[in-house]
Amino acid sequence: MNKSKVKSTSKINTRMMEALEKALFLSVSENTAACYHLQSGGSRTRAKLCLDASNALMLNEKMALSLSCCVELLHNASLVHDDLQDNDAERRGRASVWSRFGKDIALCAGDLMLSKAYGALSDIDEINKLPALLRCVSDSVSKTIEGQCKDIHQQCKSLSDFELIAAEKSGPLLQLSLALPLIAANYESEVERASEAIRQFAIAYQIADDMNDWRADLANGQLNIVNLLARESDHSQAIELAKTRAQYLLKRCELELKELPANCGASAIEACQQLFKAVCRSQNE
Template sequence: MFDIQSHQSVSLTDIEAEIARVVWSDPSIVAEAAKYHFSAGGARTRARMGLEAALGLGLSGQIALACALAPELLHNASLVHDDLQDGDKMRRQKPSVWAQYGKNIAISTGDLLISAAYRTIAMHPHPAAALCAMHDAIATTIRGQARDCSIGLATPEDHEFIAADKSGPLLALPVQLALIAAGLGHDDDAICAGRAIAIAYQTLDDLLDRADDQTYGVTNICLSLEATGLSPGVAARAACERAGASLDAARRHIGALPRGAGAPFLKLATRLDIQLKEFSHAT
């Protein structure tokens, strides 16, 4: 267990150590697959957001860990299952879990990471409220994934709804958990900020992956806009404009969050805004 007595703060190193302790300290083929998945790297965006939100609100290192670990574990579970459902054989320049270990192990690996997320929330000071927030986030993510898997050629509005459902909840959850731990409200503002940022986040991915998504028939905002009659260049600029509007909406909700709890959101929104503008100017 994380030793809060010897840590006044926490870092991503502590996050990685706790993931290792919780997920693959008990050897099994599924734990090995989970370790393999995490070895491919990743930005640990949700973990960073949880740490920053919790520590920014003056919460303890142990609480910060709970706010960071649970969303990060759930996000990685969704990646393992998503790769299997989409048939993606590569993840971060390595074979995806299902391609490396088989479909059955991939399902079990995602399940293990979901279970581990619930285990880490035991460190939260208000576990009942935190568990409810986690369930709501997972349920909405599942709704978005199911719609993405079943829809044909999505309209631009479909695309935004799917992106907000699939990615928004787990971007909002780190901040939600910190707000719950601090006894503060504004849960709806965190959820709305996460959904709006998720649209911009997915739009940037779609701009970069347009060619591959067209080849494999994957939902993509650029292709949805092109289906309305726009040329690829005009569609790309339109996608950037729509994403910019989503970021503006996100900032309004971020501004309503108390005591600087929105700082992780604002940092992510600023980075996305810069990248989208760079892409728009290049087209």
């Protein structure tokens, strides 16, 4: 299975993506390590989902860029700190920030991006949306950190523990890509539906990841759903079970996303369908 094929086919024009890149780099321009990290690319999936949803919901460009910058900076802050915690020396095919600049500088670079994510919200015109946007970002970061702490302690003994950790660790930041545009477009009542859908996606994504990495994770003693399920059966059965679960979650996710206003979950639906196909393909490898 090649997860790199799972990309949203964005309808955003080049100009918007260039504006986003410019805003991202401008916000951390004084920090060499943060710039180095952003230069390494990444798919900008979260920013694209957020820009697409913002466009669908007819938000103005300034708002769309601020929200997208916010979600992308949060995601990258979490990657820099994750690499530090996991001692991962590589990210996107080159040295991770801590491995290139040292652990102290990596800590600072992550802090800066986390802080600048909030700073990005100070630019928006519609000030009356700010409190709800701030609250949503703050709640999501808190949930992510709670998930991260649980992951550190690895209090994971069952499929439901695993799903809770996966959902808490990567769900909340991913949810922001839809939640923030919905809030800004006065659809606060739809945030829960969008977040529940993305929660399913986040779990399915982690399962797909684990189906890919179970051998390496087994060797390194890392938490992996396939190895967890294999304790009570064998690996081929465990993979089959994991696959079925991922497919179920992705179908549920797609159904929820289709209910969102102005078809603002269109890019997320595409990402869902592509991950579904990738999970199906993995059978034959």
